[in-house]
Structure formats: C-alpha cells, structure tokens
Amino acid sequence: MSITVSKRGPVTIVTIDRPDVRNAIDHHHARALTEAFNEFDRDDTASVAILYGAGGNFCAGADLKAVARGDVQISQPHEDGPAGMGPTRLLLSKPVIAAVEGYAVAGGLELAIWADLRVADPAAVFGVFCRRWGVPLIDGGTVRLPRLIGHSHALDMILTGRPVDAAEALRMGLVNRVSEPGNVLDTAIDLASQMAAFPQTCMRQDRLASYEQESLTLQQALVNEWQRGMISISADTFTGAGRFASGEGRHGNFA
Numbered sequence: 545m546s547i548t549v550s551k552r553g554p555v556t557i558v559t560i561d562r563p564d565v566r567n568a569i570d571h572h573h574a575r576a577l578t579e580a581f582n583e584f585d586r587d588d589t590a591s592v593a594i595l596y597g598a599g600g601n602f603c604a605g606a607d608l609k610a611v612a613r614g615d616v617q618i619s620q621p622h623e624d625g626p627a628g629m630g631p632t633r634l635l636l637s638k639p640v641i642a643a644v645e646g647y648a649v650a651g652g653l654e655l656a657i658w659a660d661l662r663v664a665d666p667a668a669v670f671g672v673f674c675r676r677w678g679v680p681l682i683d684g685g686t687v688r689l690p691r692l693i694g695h696s697h698a699l700d701m702i703l704t705g706r707p708v709d710a711a712e713a714l715r716m717g718l719v720n721r722v723s724e725p726g727n728v729l730d731t732a733i734d735l736a737s738q739m740a741a742f743p744q745t746c747m748r749q750d751r752l753a754s755y756e757q758e759s760l761t762l763q764q765a766l767v768n769e770w771q772r773g774m775i776s777i778s779a780d781t782f783t784g785a786g787r788f789a790s791g792e793g794r795h796g797n798f799a
Contacts, residue, residue: 547576549583554591554740555733556584563599566647568607569629569655571617577630585636591740593636594732595659596643597652605629605650605674618682632658632683635755637748639739643732644719649707650674654683657692660751663721663735664710665728670718675705691758693717745779 546561558580560567569577584593597603606628619625627633629651642648642656645665650673656662672681681702690698697716701708713719723731739747749772757765 547573547580549580551590552733553737554589555736556587556590556593557596557729557733558584558593559596559598560603561598563601565607565609566601566604567597567599567652568604568609569651570607570610571626571628573607574626574628574630578626578634581631581634581636581640585634585638591638591744592736593638593640594643594729594736595640595655596729596732597646597648601646601652602642602644602648602668603629603652603655604647605652605654606679608677608679627683629655629658629683634658635752637752638744639747639751641732641736643728644668644670645726645728647671647673650679651683654681654685654688657688657718658684661720661735662713662718663723663728663732664713664719666710666722666725668710668713668719668728670701670708670713672701672705673707675702743776743779746776749773749776 548559548561550557550559558577560569560573560577562568562573581593584590617625618628621627621633632654639660640658642659642662644656644662645668647669648656649669649671653670653672656670672685674681686698686702689701692698693716697718700706708716708718710719710722714722721731721735753765753769753772756768760768
C-alpha cells in the first residue's frame with residue numbers, strides 16, 4: 545500500500561506515495577489513509593502530524609481511472625468507513641499540517657483544507673479542478689473552504705475551477721505559510737516541532753473549542769470554551785505559570 549508513515553520524535557509524517565497518478569486516491573488508499581491518521585490520534589507519543597505527497601504533487605484528488613472502472617466504495621456521512629478521500633470526516637484530537645507542493649486539486653484540495661494548517665511550496669497550485677469533469681465536492685470542500693477563506697473567495701474557486709497559486713492562496717488565507725522553493729516538508733516539520741514543544745493538553749483543548757464553536761450559539765460556545773479551559777488548567781496551566789514565574793518565556797522568548 546502506497547501510504548507510508550514515519551516519525552521524527554513527536555512528529556508523524558503520513559505520505560501518499562503514488563506519484564504515477566499524482567497521488568490520486570482510490571478507496572483502498574482512502575481506507576489506508578484513514579487508518580494511518582486514526583493510529584496517529586491513538587499514539588500517546590505523537591503530537592502533530594504532517595500530510596505530504598511524494599514525487600512533487602500533494603494530491604490530484606480521486607483516482608478517476610478507478611472510478612471509470614467502477615472500483616468505487618464511498619461511505620455516506622452517517623455510515624462507518626472512510627470518506628472518498630479518506631479521513632476528511634474525522635475531527636482528530638491533535639493537529640495536522642498539510643505540506644503542499646505541486647497540485648492540491650479537487651479531492652486533494654479537500655484533503656489539504658481538512659488539515660489544521662497548510663504550508664505550501666511557492667510553485668504549489670490549488671483548485672477545484674473536478675469542476676471540468678462534473679465530479680462534486682463531497683469531502684468537505686463546500687463546507688471547509690467558505691469557513692477558511694470566506695464565501696466570496698470560496699465561490700470563486702468552486703464555480704470557476706480555476707488554479708490558485710501559492711501567493712494568492714496565502715493572501716486569501718487558504719495557505720498559512722509559503723516555504724522556500726523545494727523546502728516545504730522541512731518547513732512543515734519545523735512548524736510541527738514548534739507546536740509539539742508546547743503544553744499539549746492546553747493546545748489541543750483550545751483547538752477543539754475553536755472547531756466546536758461553529759455549531760453553537762455564542763453562549764453555548766463560551767460555556768464550551770470554559771469547560772475545555774478547565775481541562776487545560778488542571779493539566780498545564782499551574783505548571784506553566786510556575787515556569788513563567790521562574791523567568792521562562794520573557795523578553796520575546798516564545799519557545
């Protein structure tokens with residue numbers, strides 16, 4: 545199976561390794577990708593994951609050759625089993641960074657925006673390229689894209705299917721960082737390592753609160769934030785306050 549997993553300390557790197565099809569995903573690889581991220585979420589030694597595509601492209605979306613052969617298995621949202629692109633219906637307890645070079649298009653775009661953060665090579669290209677084939681966005685594209693970049697930008701991409709380069713993606717908020725040319729994976733690893741060095745309970749609880757508030761009223765969201773904050777206080781805050789009192793983290797030292 546062409547989904548590989550490697551570890552660098554607390555950072556887990558999940559790689560789609562199908563360069564012959566620009567890392568397109570069929571249902572076999574969707575299942576393997578889902579299992580890899582579920583295993584990352586269960587791993588107590590893992591803090592941050594990176595999703596990467598080998599061979600110069602992130603992911604070209606669904607494997608349309610497999611679709612044309614009728615080799616398709618897609619679970620509906622209310623059913624057990626992976627989505628068409630794999631883990632795109634999961635809300636993990638830990639953050640994921642997409643390291644994007646080459647094409648992240650169609651379902652590959654949906655995989656990239658499933659991640660919490662996106663680091664892009666300057667030559668990366670994003671787009672709803674499935675527009676030209678009549679293939680719908682069914683892996684969260686119509687949900688996450690407007691939430692990330694606003695409805696106007698999202699509709700521009702969804703309705704036109706046009707390519708969006710890394711510079712424009714950064715301006716619209718689709719991308720969080722642009723790496724030096726050819727250095728996207730190392731940049732993502734550096735970012736993941738920085739995140740892994742923080743007190744993990746607090747970071748994870750704040751992250752989950754930010755996602756959960758989307759379906760809540762303001763009052764409900766504030767209550768939920770408070771409840772998750774209490775988990776953080778019991779696990780991290782008193783220790784962190786003690787470190788601050790002893791002189792750590794002052795004078796711009798954020799490590």
